[in-house]
């Protein structure tokens with residue numbers, strides 16, 4: 001469902017207020033994203049709230065500005081939106097968060113714009129890498145037989161499927177995302193969000209308080225995660241064991257399993273150099289105050305080829321080329 005023309009007009013004004021130096025078509029591109037939101041109810045709610053924002057009486061009552069949003073001055077629009085951001089009414093705060101995220105994600109993932117805020121941009125065009133896996137695309141009712149069905153091919157499902165196959169079981173892995181490899185890693189965040197993240201990176205809790213950034217592609221989150229590799233802390237293992245009744249997590253066997261996974265992934269501290277995006281964030285005193293932890297990351301010994309941390313969340317070509325055991 002697309003936004004109504006009235007809501008789209010307001011959205012253009014909202015986008016121009018949130019990102020004042022954005023190109024004129026930003027509002028239309030945000031409207032196109034709204035049309036792809038996973039929950040129809042969210043789209044309908046945004047349409048209503050945008051139209052309310054252009055109502056004189058509502059603005060007078062809620063913001064003290066007796067003017068439709070599209071006719072306000074830039075300063076009035078900003079004051080009005082700030083009021084929505086901090087409103088005591090949850091639907092207004094929710095609408096503000098939705099509009100702010102959609103607008104800034106759309107703008108700052110536009111090729112070229114990302115560079116202006118210190119992001120490095122693509123290394124080079126993607127390589128022509130063949131795709132060794134031949135997934136079966138199921139488009140109609142189909143009968144397949146196997147010993148085990150694993151739903152999801154991510155960090156959990158992938159390992160389970162691999163271990164079961166090694167143990168001689170006939171396994172089918174169901175994956176709702178598409179199959180992407182190095183040939184698809186354009187290093188454009190917009191492309192990556194659209195093709196390798198659940199709901200294009202826009203999945204959120206119902207109240208929009210939390211964005212659920214989650215990989216959705218063959219390999220799940222392992223294809224786009226930052227490679228930070230920390231062993232489950234003892235306190236967490238204890239909590240899983242005692243609070244959730246899962247004593248296995250406190251056993252020596254689990255400790256050995258963690259060590260086996262770390263060894264297989266080649267976890268090391270050789271790739272701890274912060275990416276350009278993190279360095280850019282560190283220059284903002286309100287964010288990190290320039291502090292970085294030296295993190296364990298998984299790489300591939302003995303070559304220890306540098307992981308491409310600037311682009312890893314859009315798919316790291318080097319990591320994938322170096323380790324064919326990953327999907």
Ligand SMILES: Cc1cc2nc3c(=O)[nH]c(=O)nc-3n(C[C@H](O)[C@H](O)[C@H](O)COP(=O)(O)OP(=O)(O)OC[C@H]3O[C@@H](n4cnc5c(N)ncnc54)[C@H](O)[C@@H]3O)c2cc1C
Nearest residue numbers: 152154155156174175176213216217220221225226227228
């Ligand atoms: C950008 C990003 C960076 C991250 N960085 C790190 C990091 O540095 N270190 C770290 O430890 N963790 C990191 N994570 C988290 C880590 O990737 C996840 O915790 C991990 O992948 C979760 O494994 P999983 O098997 O539960 O799910 P996932 O790996 O997310 O896999 C689930 C898969 O199941 C598929 N699926 C879901 N529902 C269905 C269905 N009904 N039918 C068919 N398929 C379905 C999805 O499409 C997806 O591919 C990161 C995550 C993201 C998104």
